[in-house]
Amino acid sequence: MSLRTTRTRENPRVDADDWNARYRSADLVWSADANAFLVEEAAGLPPGTALDLGCGEGRNAIWLATNGWTVTAADFSSVAVDKARSIAAERGVTVDWHVADVVKWRPRGTFDLVVVLYVQLPEPERAAMLATATTVLAPGGTLLVVAHSLRNLEEGFGGPRDPAVLPTPDEVEAEILAAAAAGSGPGVEIERAGDVERIADTPDGPRKALDLLVRVRRGLR
Numbered sequence: 001m002s003l004r005t006t007r008t009r010e011n012p013r014v015d016a017d018d019w020n021a022r023y024r025s026a027d028l029v030w031s032a033d034a035n036a037f038l039v040e041e042a043a044g045l046p047p048g049t050a051l052d053l054g055c056g057e058g059r060n061a062i063w064l065a066t067n068g069w070t071v072t073a074a075d076f077s078s079v080a081v082d083k084a085r086s087i088a089a090e091r092g093v094t095v096d097w098h099v100a101d102v103v104k105w106r107p108r109g110t111f112d113l114v115v116v117l118y119v120q121l122p123e124p125e126r127a128a129m130l131a132t133a134t135t136v137l138a139p140g141g142t143l144l145v146v147a148h149s150l151r152n153l154e155e156g157f158g159g160p161r162d163p164a165v166l167p168t169p170d171e172v173e174a175e176i177l178a179a180a181a182a183g184s185g186p187g188v189e190i191e192r193a194g195d196v197e198r199i200a201d202t203p204d205g206p207r208k209a210l211d212l213l214v215r216v217r218r219g220l221r
Contacts, residue, residue: 034063035117037146037196037213042067045142048112053102053133054119058084058095065093069113074098074105103128110138116145120165123175130172131179137218139186145172149195149212157200157207169193169212176216186219 038060047068052061055073057080065071065088075081078099088095098105103125114133121129130145137143148159150166160166173193180188192215199206 034060035146036198037211038115038117038144039063041142041144041213041215042113045113048141049109049138050113050115051107051111051133051136053114053116053129055084055097056080058087058097060115060117061095061097062088062091062093064113064115065095066091072096072098072107072111074100074102074107076101102132106132107136110136110141112138112141114141114143116143116147118147120148120160122164123167123171126165126167126172127175127178130175131182134176134179134188134216135183137188137216139218139220141218142191143176143188143214143216143218145176145212145214145216147172147212149210151195152210156210157202158209167212169195169214172212172214176214180218186221188216188218191215191217 042064048070050064050069050071052064052071052073055061055075056077058073061071061073061084073084073095074097076099081097081099084095085097102119103121114137116129116133119129133143148166149156150163150168152159153161153163153166170193173190176188177190192213194213195210196213198209198211200209
């Protein structure tokens with residue numbers, strides 16, 4: 001996971017150096033378990049090639065590789081990617097790791113599954129990242145986007161406090177459709193788009209968080 005925001009009085013820009021420091025501060029910043037939405041949404045997909053944009057410490061990329069996927073993963077934090085490499089080696093799985101800014105990076109080839117999980121960026125950086133995710137989606141492939149939702153500011157627990165990095169499902173859907181329309185090849189179909197509840201465990205007990213989930217399938221022709 002990676003969070004980058006534009007500089008405001010309340011929320012200074014967070015960059016790779018900030019995230020490197022954060023990843024150095026703990027053995028694992030995030031859970032070692034794969035994201036529950038990814039596990040649910042990928043359960044019925046036949047393993048193929050997968051791309052994880054903003055992979056953080058690699059928990060989702062490693063889960064995919066463990067379950068038969070050929071995985072490429074990228075994050076702009078070199079510390080996070082080094083951790084991911086070590087964990088993958090300990091578990092005996094292979095992932096093609098990259099230290100790269102997912103807003104600017106252009107991976108080679110196409111992928112049967114592209115996942116973008118909690119990469120909280122302002123528009124237009126978010127749109128640029130989603131354009132890449134859409135462009136590299138293979139015919140018949142699935143794109144899964146999960147993020148803290150704008151509604152979470154008022155109705156949920158945790159997550160960023162800057163509305164500039166909290167999109168709505170409609171905004172994510174529109175950015176993906178615009179990228180698909182601007183590209184070549186088969187179009188895309190929005191299979192699912194909306195806010196979903198997630199229960200966060202806290203010292204004060206379980207709390208409800210609101211995420212967005214958008215699932216897209218590219219046509220075969």
